[in-house]
Amino acid sequence: MSEKEKLPGHYLKSKEMYELPGLVEYRPRVRYRFSAGQAQTRFLEGLKEGKILGVKCPRCGRVYVPPRAYCEYCYAATSEWVELPGTGVIHTAVISYISTFRERMEKPEIVGVVRLDAPGYKEDSYEFAGLFHKLCGVTEEDVKTGRAIGMKVKPRWRPPEERVGDVNDIECFEPVVEG
Numbered sequence: 001m002s003e004k005e006k007l008p009g010h011y012l013k014s015k016e017m018y019e020l021p022g023l024v025e026y027r028p029r030v031r032y033r034f035s036a037g038q039a040q041t042r043f044l045e046g047l048k049e050g051k052i053l054g055v056k057c058p059r060c061g062r063v064y065v066p067p068r069a070y071c072e073y074c075y076a077a078t079s080e081w082v083e084l085p086g087t088g089v090i091h092t093a094v095i096s097y098i099s100t101f102r103e104r105m106e107k108p109e110i111v112g113v114v115r116l117d118a119p120g121y122k123e124d125s126y127e128f129a130g131l132f133h134k135l136c137g138v139t140e141e142d143v144k145t146g147r148a149i150g151m152k153v154k155p156r157w158r159p160p161e162e163r164v165g166d167v168n169d170i171e172c173f174e175p176v177v178e179g
């Protein structure tokens with residue numbers, strides 16, 4: 001019996017949910033477009049080109065990824081764009097059994113926060129430029145033993161023709177093989 005089958009109950013599909021009397025009485029049709037704004041737009045365009053771009057605060061030197069129009073510490077307008085190497089270390093890692101569609105997955109994914117190599121932050125500080133992403137080549141054992149934390153990683157980019165200008169243009173972050 002699979003892990004999924006061992007769980008009580010069953011997954012409710014939206015169709016089934018709408019068929020249950022009294023549960024869902026209102027069916028909104030929500031269609032929207034979201035404007036990424038100046039800073040995010042440039043960041044997303046950078047991803048399409050295989051670049052991780054950040055913005056630098058002219059006062060304290062912190063580099064923001066994802067970019068911000070203003071520094072949250074100095075309130076100074078950020079203006080200078082910098083390209084980061086993309087490398088970093090794993091700050092947090094978890095074994096996720098829940099898909100983005102909130103269904104339990106047979107094969108879990110390892111996801112976590114990558115602390116990017118970016119200027120302006122103290123090494124031991126909890127302030128940093130980072131991205132939440134999938135972690136490839138990191139095993140469940142690495143997560144359970146804590147070995148994953150601090151592992152050096154780099155982005156694994158999708159081929160240029162597959163990139164669309166979103167965060168999944170990076171397939172995942174994977175360990176940097178030294179030597």
Ligand SMILES: [Zn+2]
Pocket residue numbers: 057058059060061062071072073074075076
């Ligand atoms: Zn600042």
